[in-house]
Amino acid sequence: MNFVTPFLAGAAEVKTTPPLGTRINGDFITHYATHIHDDLFAKALVMKSGEETVALVIVDICVMPKEFVDGVKTLIASRTGIAHSHVLIASTHTHAAGSVADVHLGSLDPAYEKMLPGRIAEAVQAALQQLRPARVAFGSVAAPEHLRCRRYTMKPGYMPLNPVTGGTDQVKTNPFGVEAYIDHSVAPTDPELGFLAVQGLDGRWIGILGNYSLHYVGDWENGNISADYFGCFSHRLRERLNAGGEFVGMMSNGTSGDVNIWDFVDGGRYPQAQFEKSKFIGHDLADRLVDSLGSLEWQPEPVLEAIFESIPCEIVKPSAQELENAARMIAGARFETIDCDDEGLKRIYAREQLLLAEMPAIRECPAQAIRIGSGIIGGLAGEFFSETGLYLKTQAGTGSYFTITMANGNAGYVPPRHEMERGGYETWRCRYSCMAPGTEAKIREKLLAMIRTLRA
Structure with missing residues (x-):
């Protein structure tokens, strides 16, 4: 008698909202939590097929260093037995969350750094307890309206300052106050909202993981704690699907290092009140996704595979x-x-x-590829530009593919070589932007090789 190994899936979320007074990073200086607008979560989707178990974990936070994530993975492995290579942990990149990293003058909060690992591991444990027979489907909808390349060439009369060299750049990132000098943005955006849908064989929803190449929205005053549009998207999914408490909606950040929705040309097209633009965008994306669900092709017995590699990369001092x-x-x-x-x-x-100058000359940059049936999800540890994600989608050669960034660590900005030559904020040399020219291509090609290995 032949027995078919069932495909199982479960999802869970654990609150990670920091106490008031906690440090917030994501700006040039430290901010402090003075108001909780909406709760933050660590959200886990766990899938199991035979001996293979994969956990996808999305955390409402700006960035998490590799050393921090490695410690969390060790904790997860000790509690669940899931291998390091089979766990993907990524930051949403909301800039209104507790801090576990030093970025510029924004410092980590030691108490939050101590509290968060256990909460993330708890989410994975809870998801494991929810495992039940399931099926998966990959989907995609176009949503170009909310994306703007934030890097602009400027008209004569304005010279973008480079504070590292003291000279000028060829592009200006986020030209606040000098909108009249904008000529044009320099790069394309990735218009796709890709997603992985997971549903029980009984028809009850388990989870949906979205992926969209848009920075945080940031329509709030500093000091607020908020999951930004990532949270609005998740809440709207549950509402539209009329899903129960076991459903977990998740939004991951795609290749958005050069993209946001601070529209410097047509700034009046969104609601102006605090948090309203985040809500508008999050709800619109969720609505489009839900409206597309009727066309999904479900896979009841998807294959699970994962590959992980840490790539040594040179930094510039x-x-x-x-x-x-x-x-x-x-x-x-x-x-x-x-x-x-x-x-x-x-x-x-x-x-x-x-x-x-005091940092090691080599930075380890994790790359990960996870196959779930006919689709593959890539993971990159840093802020990569849309060009990188578009290239990988074109070359992947698989039915469905998207890249989750700020996954398994954070190498900072990793621009393509020609964008580094243009300058702009993302290229200003610092601890957060110090990768040697050519690093983006090196990492990109390594991930592509991993994708093709899983596809073979």
Whole structure:
């Protein structure tokens, strides 16, 4: 008698909302939580087929360093037995969450860093307890309206400052206050809202994992805690599907390092009140996804496979002369009260050069590929541009594919070589943007090879 191994899936979410007073990063300076607008969560989707178990975990947070994520994976493995290579943990990239990383003058919160790992592991454990016979389907809808490449060439009369070199860039990122000088954006965006849908064989929903290449929306005052549009999307899914408490909606961040919805050309097309733009975008994406569900092709017995590799990559450090200049620049600086104007940015980035000089010359950049039936999900540890995601989708050669970024760690910005040559905020050398030219292509090709291995 032949027995078919059932495909099982379960999902769960655990609240990770920090207490008031917790540090928030994602800006040039530290902010502190003064108001909880909506709760944050660690959300886990666990799938099992035979001996293979995969966990996809999305956390409402800005970024998580590799060392932090590695510790969380070790904790998950000790509690569940799921292998490091088969767990993907990614940040949504909301900029209104507790901090576990130092970015510029934004510092980690030690208490939150201590609390969060257990909550993430708890979500995976809870999802395992919810395992039941299931089926999966990949889907896709177009949603180009909410995407803008935030890197612009500017008209004569405005020279974009590079605070590291003291010279000028070819592009300006987020041209606040100088919109009149905008000529055009420099790169395409990825219009696809890709998703993985998971449903019990009894018809009850288990979870949906969306993927969209849009930065956080950020339509709130600093000090608020919010899951941004990622949370609005998830809540709307549950509402539209009339799903029970066992359903978990998740939104992952695609290749959005050069994309946001701060529309500098047509800024009046969205609601202006705080949190209303996040709600509008999150609900619109969820509605489009739900309206497309009738065309899905369900797979009741999908194959599960996963590959993980940590890629050693060189970083670029300042020269001795640059370090000498940086030391002079920060002499007498008042970082406690610094303004993020041109002079303030020069001092912030001077500090970055001195700290960068003390870092190891090699940064480990994780890459991961997970096959779920006819689809593959890639994971990259950093902020990659839409160009990278579009390339991988074109070359993957599989039925469905999308890339989750800020997954399994954070290498910071990893722009394509030609975008590094243009300059702009994402390329200003610092601890968060220090990868050697050509790193994006190296990582991209390695992930593509992993994808093709799973596809074979």
